[in-house]
Amino acid sequence: MKTTIVKTGINGEGIGYIDHTPVFVPGALVNETVEITIVEKAQRFMRAKLDRVLTKSAARVTPACAIQAKCGGCALMIARYEDQLIAKQALLRQSLIKYAQVNPRLIKDIRPSDDQFGYRNQCKLPCAMADGKLTTGMYIPNSNYFQAVEYCPIHEPGLEEMRRKILAVLNEFSLTAYDYHQKKGIRSIVLRGFDGAYQACLVSGLDDIPQECINMLMAIDGLKSLWQSIHTVKKTPDMFGAKMIHLAGTRHLHITLDDLTLQCSPRSFFQLNTKQARELYRTIASLVPMKNRLLVEAYSGIGAISLYVRDRAEEIIGIESVKDAVVNANANARSHHAENVSFLCADAADKLIYLSKQRSIDTLIVDPPRTGLDEPMLYAICKSKIKNVLYVSCNPATLGKNLSVLTDYYEIEQIIPFDMFPNTPLIESVTVLRYKGSKKQKRNIDGAYRTYHSQLSNHRLKRSSSKITK
Numbered sequence: 001m002k003t004t005i006v007k008t009g010i011n012g013e014g015i016g017y018i019d020h021t022p023v024f025v026p027g028a029l030v031n032e033t034v035e036i037t038i039v040e041k042a043q044r045f046m047r048a049k050l051d052r053v054l055t056k057s058a059a060r061v062t063p064a065c066a067i068q069a070k071c072g073g074c075a076l077m078i079a080r081y082e083d084q085l086i087a088k089q090a091l092l093r094q095s096l097i098k099y100a101q102v103n104p105r106l107i108k109d110i111r112p113s114d115d116q117f118g119y120r121n122q123c124k125l126p127c128a129m130a131d132g133k134l135t136t137g138m139y140i141p142n143s144n145y146f147q148a149v150e151y152c153p154i155h156e157p158g159l160e161e162m163r164r165k166i167l168a169v170l171n172e173f174s175l176t177a178y179d180y181h182q183k184k185g186i187r188s189i190v191l192r193g194f195d196g197a198y199q200a201c202l203v204s205g206l207d208d209i210p211q212e213c214i215n216m217l218m219a220i221d222g223l224k225s226l227w228q229s230i231h232t233v234k235k236t237p238d239m240f241g242a243k244m245i246h247l248a249g250t251r252h253l254h255i256t257l258d259d260l261t262l263q264c265s266p267r268s269f270f271q272l273n274t275k276q277a278r279e280l281y282r283t284i285a286s287l288v289p290m291k292n293r294l295l296v297e298a299y300s301g302i303g304a305i306s307l308y309v310r311d312r313a314e315e316i317i318g319i320e321s322v323k324d325a326v327v328n329a330n331a332n333a334r335s336h337h338a339e340n341v342s343f344l345c346a347d348a349a350d351k352l353i354y355l356s357k358q359r360s361i362d363t364l365i366v367d368p369p370r371t372g373l374d375e376p377m378l379y380a381i382c383k384s385k386i387k388n389v390l391y392v393s394c395n396p397a398t399l400g401k402n403l404s405v406l407t408d409y410y411e412i413e414q415i416i417p418f419d420m421f422p423n424t425p426l427i428e429s430v431t432v433l434r435y436k437g438s439k440k441q442k443r444n445i446d447g448a449y450r451t452y453h454s455q456l457s458n459h460r461l462k463r464s465s466s467k468i469t470k
Contacts, residue, residue, distance in 0.1 A: 003048075004034075005031065005033075007090065008425070010425065011024075012424065014027070014032065027050040030057065032055055032057045033055035035051045036050060063077040065077060065152070074154060075425050076425055085112055085419060088425065091396055099403070107414075108415065108416045109417075111416070114276075116423065120156060121192060121272055122193075122270075123190070124190045125138065125163070125190075126187065127177045127186045127188055134176060136188075136189055162191055162198045166200055166217060173213045182205070186204050187204055189203070190229075190239065190240075193222070194254070194255040194256075195256065196222055197253060198224060199266060200225070200226050201226075202247075204231070214247050214248050215248075218249055224250050225251065225252065226249050227266050228245040229243065230242075240267050252264060260307055260332070261336075262332045268302045268324050269302070272421065276419070279418065280392070281305055285309050287430065287432055288309045291313075293315065294361050294362055295317075295363045295364075296365070297367075298348040300319060300325075300329060300343060301367070302329050306333075307336060310336075314340060317342055317355065318341070319343075320343060348380075349374070353380045356385075356386070361384060363386065370395040371398060393431065394426060396427055406433060409437065412433055417429040
C-alpha cells in the first residue's frame, strides 16, 4: 500500500490515511509518500511497517545512531533539528486543541536545546548476555527482543565511557545477567553523572557483590558513589527494588545549578538534560508572582524548583512520595540556609487537601510524571481555589486531558514549551494558570471526590496490613 504522511504522532511516527483511517508508520516523516505493509488493524486505526520511502522529505537526514530504527528511543533522529522542533510544536498544539480546546495563540515558540547530542545525564539500561558476556541495551518496543547498545549518542560522553568501564569490571568477575528462576544476576545498570562525577547503581537479584569487584569499580576515575538495589519482583514498572545497599564512595551525587548545589540519591528524580533544566527552572522562577505567603510544590523531587523560588514566598512546602528524594530535598534546603523551605513525604493530593483546609495557598507548582495528574489531584486543585498554578508537563496528551478539567476553574495565561529531549518526540512545557472561579461547573467532580477517598482508604488499609505483617 501507499500513503502520504500528513502529521507526526505522539510517539514520533508518521501518520497517513487510508480510506479515511489513520495509519501509524514508524520511521516516516511529514510530506513523505511511503510504501507500507499493514501489520495491525484496529477499529479506528492501523499500524504499518515502512517498506520504502517513495518521495523523501527535505527534512530527512541519516541518523547518528546505527541502531536508531531498532531501539525506538530516538524516533525523530531521522529529521533535521529545526524540523524536529516544528514537529514537536505541532504535537503540543494538536494535543491541547484536541483535548482542551486551547487557543493556539497561548502556546509560545518552543525553546531549543543547546545540545542535540551528548545531553543526557542518566541512563537506566537492562542487562543481558551476548557472546558469553554481560552487556547493556534496550528492549525493542512492543517486544521481548533485547538489542545490545554499544554506543548511545544522546548520552553524555563521560556517561558512556563509565558504562563501558563498569561492564568490563563486571565481566572480569564473570557476573551474569539476571535469572528469574534463581533470582540472581545483574538486572540493570543505572548511571548518573554531573561535571565528571558519577554515581552507579547495580540493580540485581539476591547477589553479594565481591569486595574485590567493588574495589575495582571504585578505582574507575570519576566514579564517586556506588550502590546496589535488590530487585526480585518479576513484573513491575519500578526500576529499583525496595532494598538499597550503599556499597562504596559517597552516598550522594552533587549537581551545581546557578547558585544551588543539590544532592541526589539513586532513586531521586532529576531532569535528564542539565542545561535545559537550568533554563526551565529559571523560567519557572520568573513566572512565580512575588510576595507569596504560602507556595506549595507537588512532586517536588530533590527540591530544585522550590529552592529556585525560595525568595518569592514567606513559606514553601514541597510534597514528594519518594522518601529518598525528600531526604535529599531537606538536606538541600538546610545547606542553602533556606529556613522558609521544607519538604514532606506524602501523597500529593492527600497533603494538598489538608494544607488547603488549614491555610490559603497563593501558588502551586506541579511537576507530575508522564501519566499526569490523577483524578484525586485534579479534585484537590479545583477545590483548593489556589490563585496561581504552574503546571510543568512532559506529556502533551496528559497535559491536554488535565487542562480540560482545570480550565473549568482556571484560565490559561500562556504555555511555554522546551525541547528537553532532542531526537525524541518528548516535549516539556510550563503552563501558567490563574484561578477564575466557576459560576457554573461544566463537569461534576464528585466522582473524582469519591475516587480520591476510595484510593486513600485503600492506601491506608494496605499500609496498616503491611505494618501488621511486619
